[in-house]
Amino acid sequence: MPPVAGKNAVFFLTRTIRIVYSICDRTPQLKGSMMKLTHLFLVTLLGIGWLAGCSKKEEPAPPAPPQGNGATRLIPVESRQKAAVLEGLTFVKGEAVTLEAGKVFVVEFWASWCPPCKVSIPHLTKIQKQFKDQGVTVIGVSNESVEVVKGFVAKQAGAMGYTVAADTGGKASAGYMKAFGQNGIPTAFIVDGSGKVAWVGHPMDGLDAALKQVVAQ
Numbered sequence: 001m002p003p004v005a006g007k008n009a010v011f012f013l014t015r016t017i018r019i020v021y022s023i024c025d026r027t028p029q030l031k032g033s034m035m036k037l038t039h040l041f042l043v044t045l046l047g048i049g050w051l052a053g054c055s056k057k058e059e060p061a062p063p064a065p066p067q068g069n070g071a072t073r074l075i076p077v078e079s080r081q082k083a084a085v086l087e088g089l090t091f092v093k094g095e096a097v098t099l100e101a102g103k104v105f106v107v108e109f110w111a112s113w114c115p116p117c118k119v120s121i122p123h124l125t126k127i128q129k130q131f132k133d134q135g136v137t138v139i140g141v142s143n144e145s146v147e148v149v150k151g152f153v154a155k156q157a158g159a160m161g162y163t164v165a166a167d168t169g170g171k172a173s174a175g176y177m178k179a180f181g182q183n184g185i186p187t188a189f190i191v192d193g194s195g196k197v198a199w200v201g202h203p204m205d206g207l208d209a210a211l212k213q214v215v216a217q
Helices: 003-026 027-056 114-134 146-155 173-177 206-215
Strands: 089-094 104-110 137-143 162-168 187-191 197-201
Touching: 027 104, 089 146, 104 114, 104 173, 104 206, 114 206, 137 146, 146 206, 187 206, 197 206
Parallel strands: 104 137, 137 162
Antiparallel strands: 089 162, 104 187, 187 197
């Protein structure tokens, strides 16, 4: 029952009871009959209210918002865009990387404060080991300060088995995250052998399969 209707019903019932008791006090011989009628009347009203409440259709729950950036997507070869140059990065783990022709890269954006990003670390390490001999390089890019990124990597005690860089100026983030409409992390990009972005998505959702396809192309 809607809140307003509920309040009106309570007011009506209260007023009715007061009127009945007033009549009964002034007419004692009617007291028994009136009380029975009042009781029946109140029970009927309550029953109607209960049925109205039960018959009200429940509103469907709104769909849960997509986590991160929504669905992952493998971009058709003919629709792929040129990947942005990796400039303005300070590499804190591994050697400096440039997007070389003929090689495949996984550029993943993350942050030290992001729990899902931390969960992705072992998976990215596994991917780097698995595809290393096929010329694949995994790069983890954070837009935090060099000091923060260095400190985080040090605490991992070697768990991050791939290249890590700090994007303090935000150039890499703008060239990938902003350019592809991504606003949640972790988000990974596969850059194919021709230097174009072939896949965008969560590193834990389809990255392996997409990478196999891109490497085989």
